[in-house]
Amino acid sequence: MYRIVLKATRMAQDIVKKVIDETDIAVDATLGNGNDTLFLSNLLHRGKVYAFDIQTIAIEKFKKTIHERNIKNVILINDGHENILNYVMEAPKAIMFNLGYLPGGDEKIITRPDTTLKALSDSLKILKPGGVITLVVYTGHLGGAEEGLLIDEFIKKLDPKIYSVMQIKFANRDERAPYLIVIEKNDSYNEDKHNILC
Ligand SMILES: C[S@@+](CC[C@H](N)C(=O)[O-])C[C@H]1O[C@@H](n2cnc3c(N)ncnc32)[C@H](O)[C@@H]1O
Numbered sequence: 001m002y003r004i005v006l007k008a009t010r011m012a013q014d015i016v017k018k019v020i021d022e023t024d025i026a027v028d029a030t031l032g033n034g035n036d037t038l039f040l041s042n043l044l045h046r047g048k049v050y051a052f053d054i055q056t057i058a059i060e061k062f063k064k065t066i067h068e069r070n071i072k073n074v075i076l077i078n079d080g081h082e083n084i085l086n087y088v089m090e091a092p093k094a095i096m097f098n099l100g101y102l103p104g105g106d107e108k109i110i111t112r113p114d115t116t117l118k119a120l121s122d123s124l125k126i127l128k129p130g131g132v133i134t135l136v137v138y139t140g141h142l143g144g145a146e147e148g149l150l151i152d153e154f155i156k157k158l159d160p161k162i163y164s165v166m167q168i169k170f171a172n173r174d175e176r177a178p179y180l181i182v183i184e185k186n187d188s189y190n191e192d193k194h195n196i197l198c
Contacts, residue, residue: 008180009098011168012134013039015182016094019132023047024093029081029119030111033103034062036096041074049074050088052081055109058102081119084126091128099147100138113147117154124163130187140176148179155181162186 005011013036020026022045028037031053040049051074053059059078066074077087081097097120099111123133139148155165164186169179 006170008136008168008178009035011180012036012096012098012136012182015132016040016096016134017043019130020044020047020093024128025050025088025090027081027084027088027092027095027123028052029084029095029097029123030099031058031062031076032098032105033058034065036098037062037074038065040094040096041071044073047073048090050077050084050092051075052077052079052084052087054078054080055102055105057105080115082115082122084119085122088126091126091131092123093128093131095123095127095131095133097133097135099136100141100144107141110141110143111147112143113150116147117150120151120154124158124183124185127185129185131185133181133183135181135183136178137181138176138178145176151181155183158183 020043022043024044024047026040026044026049028040028049028051031037031051037049037051056078059076062076099116101107101110127133137148137151139145158165164184166182167179170177
């Protein structure tokens with residue numbers, strides 16, 4: 001029996017799982033402790049995962065996982081996701097962001113509004129039609145509320161003819177509880193006919 005887990009990170013994975021196929025390309029924009037990268041790697045048997053993190057400690061930790069599990073489909077990038085266009089040349093079917101700071105790591109190293117918005121805007125350009133971007137947003141830490149507000153403003157302006165956008169939030173918890181944003185690029189979207197205004 002399928003059990004629903006009402007947790008932003010888990011719901012992001014549940015949605016991505018429905019969308020990707022084993023040959024697809026995916027991006028984990030915030031590697032951190034590697035949960036999303038491992039999740040994607042396990043699904044993309046004949047595909048590829050690009051995983052970004054600015055923290056060398058996160059990259060080095062996942063290198064060990066790659067070695068221990070003999071993982072062949074993950075490309076680690078020790079750079080900011082705002083530079084995604086320099087590294088990802090194939091259209092990803094899923095791009096996952098888990099914002100904020102590395103759990104168990106340096107809480108002062110956080111995702112930042114300007115780089116997050118640049119990464120999001122560039123991610124939309126390369127996302128495959130029918131693909132999704134998920135963002136788990138945390139507003140409880142210093143700078144988190146500002147980042148959340150700017151993302152919310154940005155997604156409201158996305159053209160509904162090209163994108164379907166949902167926010168999934170707890171209705172009965174503290175307003176600082178993490179929430180999920182899902183952006184789907186409509187399957188019928190034809191790059192030749194439209195200019196993406198973002
Ligand atoms: C909430 S953690 C990610 C958690 C991760 N998904 C997991 O499964 O453990 C956020 C991560 O984003 C990283 N980060 C911060 N700014 C970044 C940027 N500009 N580009 C890529 N990663 C960044 C942090 O170093 C941190 O590891």
